[in-house]
Amino acid sequence: MKKTQRGVSTLLLVGLLVVVAIAAAGATAMLTNIFDRKQEAKVTTTRLVEVTQDTTDPAKWGVNWPKQYDSYLLTAQSTRTRFGGHGGSEALPEQKIERDPWLKKMFLGYAFSIDYRDRRGHAYMLKDQEETARLTKPQSGSCLHCHATVMPLYRELGGGDAAKGLEASYKFSYKDLNKKLHDMGHGHSVSCGDCHDAKTMQLIVTRPGFIQGIQKVANSDVETPFAPSIERWRAAGKAKPYDPNTDATRTEMRSFVCAQCHVEYYCSTQLPLTFPWGKGLKADQQEAYWNETKFPSGERFFDYKHAETGAPILKAQHPEFELWSQGVHARSGVSCADCHMPYQRDGATKVSDHWVRSPLLNINRACQTCHKQSEEEIKKRVDLIQQRNFDLLQRGGVAITALIDTINAAKKAGATPEQLNEALELQRKAQWRLDFIAAENSMGFHAPQEAAKVLGEAVDYARQGEVFVARLGIGVAKVAVASTPAAAPAPSPTTKKP
Ligand code: HEC
Ligand code: HEC
Ligand code: HEC
Numbered sequence: 459m460k461k462t463q464r465g466v467s468t469l470l471l472v473g474l475l476v477v478v479a480i481a482a483a484g485a486t487a488m489l490t491n492i493f494d495r496k497q498e499a500k501v502t503t504t505r506l507v508e509v510t511q512d513t514t515d516p517a518k519w520g521v522n523w524p525k526q527y528d529s530y531l532l533t534a535q536s537t538r539t540r541f542g543g544h545g546g547s548e549a550l551p552e553q554k555i556e557r558d559p560w561l562k563k564m565f566l567g568y569a570f571s572i573d574y575r576d577r578r579g580h581a582y583m584l585k586d587q588e589e590t591a592r593l594t595k596p597q598s599g600s601c602l603h604c605h606a607t608v609m610p611l612y613r614e615l616g617g618g619d620a621a622k623g624l625e626a627s628y629k630f631s632y633k634d635l636n637k638k639l640h641d642m643g644h645g646h647s648v649s650c651g652d653c654h655d656a657k658t659m660q661l662i663v664t665r666p667g668f669i670q671g672i673q674k675v676a677n678s679d680v681e682t683p684f685a686p687s688i689e690r691w692r693a694a695g696k697a698k699p700y701d702p703n704t705d706a707t708r709t710e711m712r713s714f715v716c717a718q719c720h721v722e723y724y725c726s727t728q729l730p731l732t733f734p735w736g737k738g739l740k741a742d743q744q745e746a747y748w749n750e751t752k753f754p755s756g757e758r759f760f761d762y763k764h765a766e767t768g769a770p771i772l773k774a775q776h777p778e779f780e781l782w783s784q785g786v787h788a789r790s791g792v793s794c795a796d797c798h799m800p801y802q803r804d805g806a807t808k809v810s811d812h813w814v815r816s817p818l819l820n821i822n823r824a825c826q827t828c829h830k831q832s833e834e835e836i837k838k839r840v841d842l843i844q845q846r847n848f849d850l851l852q853r854g855g856v857a858i859t860a861l862i863d864t865i866n867a868a869k870k871a872g873a874t875p876e877q878l879n880e881a882l883e884l885q886r887k888a889q890w891r892l893d894f895i896a897a898e899n900s901m902g903f904h905a906p907q908e909a910a911k912v913l914g915e916a917v918d919y920a921r922q923g924e925v926f927v928a929r930l931g932i933g934v935a936k937v938a939v940a941s942t943p944a945a946a947p948a949p950s951p952t953t954k955k956p
């Protein structure tokens with residue numbers, strides 16, 4: 459009996475030791491992990507030159523942080539993947555409206571039907587804006603919000619308050635405000651101080667458009683799985699306005715810095731720059747927000763009247779942040795920077811790749827840190843998602859063309875705007891959805907199922923519009939309804955590997 463008792467207590471002791479050992483190992487692993495992250499977050503450089511939030515020239519920051527600066531300079535290189543980067547020449551990216559004629563058809567009556575090209579690297583953002591033929595139509599000073607180091611100018615315009623500065627900027631013409639920017643010496647593309655605090659090098663958001671936009675999201679009641687800090691702020695009683703710079707986590711900031719620009723917006727001469735996020739980030743929620751927005755005249759908001767049909771159209775712009783927010787990566791805490799600015803080993807330290815570009819040029823660092831499949835398999839999975847999205851998008855292009863032609867034929871045969879009103883509303887709905895996914899730059903990857911849903915609705919609304927006009931029975935017989943959508947570009951070899 460005694461012997462057995464001793465046996466049991468020895469066993470207990472051994473068991474206890476094992477538990478303690480495992481706990482200790484766990485704690486060490488966690489500490490190491492936290493320490494690693496701290497190391498990643500902490501920037502230990504002795505500064506050779508002083509920089510402040512008003513230092514907009516990235517070359518000055520580059521003296522202190524040459525590795526990040528060197529990779530940032532590479533954004534001047536041209537890149538191409540099957541659907542990403544840009545076609546055309548080194549001198550000028552390809553026209554999207556020539557590649558997809560239905561885009562041009564949708565934009566008739568708006569500056570985007572004159573010039574609308576592929577995007578390219580960050581180094582070009584100011585130059586490409588200054589040179590677009592869209593400037594042949596009057597554009598507002600708000601355009602600079604996302605294409606230049608505009609913060610010192612906003613602070614000056616707003617007497618120290620950048621938000622006031624932004625609000626003042628839409629009343630300036632683009633040409634006048636851009637000249638002022640250059641005269642002040644701040645004519646640069648996005649620079650270090652737009653995403654970093656000059657004192658600590660922590661991530662910050664600077665753009666008032668984003669800060670106001672994300673506050674609208676916080677004040678709404680939509681779920682925000684992509685930003686748990688918003689849900690915590692709501693639960694804590696909303697004592698102060700939600701402030702991404704103090705409330706958001708580091709993971710969230712790794713996406714918020716990009717969401718300062720890669721979003722849907724209104725930017726013209728009638729209202730200040732607006733991110734339409736008060737009812738949430740989905741396509742239909744943003745549409746609902748625009749539908750309730752009124753111009754100073756009291757008229758319902760629209761971007762332009764379609765030149766052929768007269769429909770009051772909403773133009774969508776690159777909603778990368780919004781589409782990403784609806785996907786499984788966002789839900790899992792995978793940020794824009796994880797895929798578009800992955801870590802590079804540099805001796806004992808890790809450096810974030812500031813050559814922001816397509817992750818498909820960089821699959822080993824951008825994806826294989828989390829996904830253990832082969833590079834070929836990962837590429838194939840992306841390709842399948844993008845091909846399906848492309849096919850559905852082109853089907854939408856055929857449907858919207860048919861709707862516009864049908865309305866037009868009825869108009870020519872004598873149908874009045876009042877008779878056609880419902881069809882014009884359906885054109886607005888269909889175009890908004892098609893454009894939302896066409897203007898988004900991941901070809902559906904950021905949230906495949908959400909993209910397919912939006913495109914499905916677009917095709918449905920376009921065809922509903924046609925049925926409506928057909929039932930009017932005025933002049934529809936002659937419209938040809940094409941049924942073969944365009945083919946996808948052949949897989950092209952990716953260029954410019956790191
Ligand atoms: C899980 C990885 C992942 C995350 C997270 C992610 N992206 Fe992407 N992104 C991609 C892939 C893959 C593509 C498609 C690239 C291609 O077709 O070459 C893409 C495409 C893009 C493009 C077009 C790139 C080009 O070369 O034309 C932009 C712009 C973009 N993403 C911005 C963002 C922003 C902003 C966020 C965060 C709100 C984000 N992405 C989050 C993987 C990601
Ligand atoms: C909220 C941020 C934001 C504002 C405001 C903004 N842009 Fe952009 N712009 C972007 C982003 C992001 C891209 C790259 C993605 C793309 O091309 O879809 C871009 C791309 C462009 C391009 C290159 C591709 C193309 O469309 O031909 C031009 C030119 C351009 N913008 C001009 C303008 C003009 C003119 C204005 C003012 C009417 C403006 N932008 C306002 C964010 C913005
Ligand atoms: C200040 C506004 C701004 C910020 C902040 C910004 N972008 Fe951009 N981004 C742009 C504009 C504008 C372009 C298009 C430039 C052009 O076509 O001339 C662009 C282009 C891109 C491209 C296409 C590159 C290529 O070679 O084709 C990618 C990818 C991209 N951005 C991702 C991101 C990610 C990820 C972040 C956050 C880490 C980010 N951007 C932050 C404005 C911004």
Ligand code: HEC
Binds near residue numbers: 795
């Ligand atoms: C569009 C936003 C953006 C711009 C512009 C930008 N950075 Fe960063 N930078 C980031 C992000 C995101 C990280 C990752 C930070 C993190 O996870 O805490 C980062 C990290 C860093 C770090 C920390 C170490 C590392 O590599 O992770 C340094 C230093 C740095 N950047 C320097 C610069 C310099 C110098 C410039 C200008 C040449 C610059 N950055 C421009 C977004 C930006």
Ligand code: HEC
Binds near residue numbers: 786792827
């Ligand atoms: C930081 C980790 C991380 C990185 C980096 C990452 N992923 Fe993911 N990915 C995930 C997680 C987590 C899921 C969700 C898996 C689950 O919950 O079952 C996922 C899901 C996916 C899916 C299936 C879901 C969908 O949206 O279709 C694909 C495809 C995918 N990832 C591709 C990529 C590609 C391509 C890249 C690089 C451009 C990448 N991932 C980078 C973590 C990551």
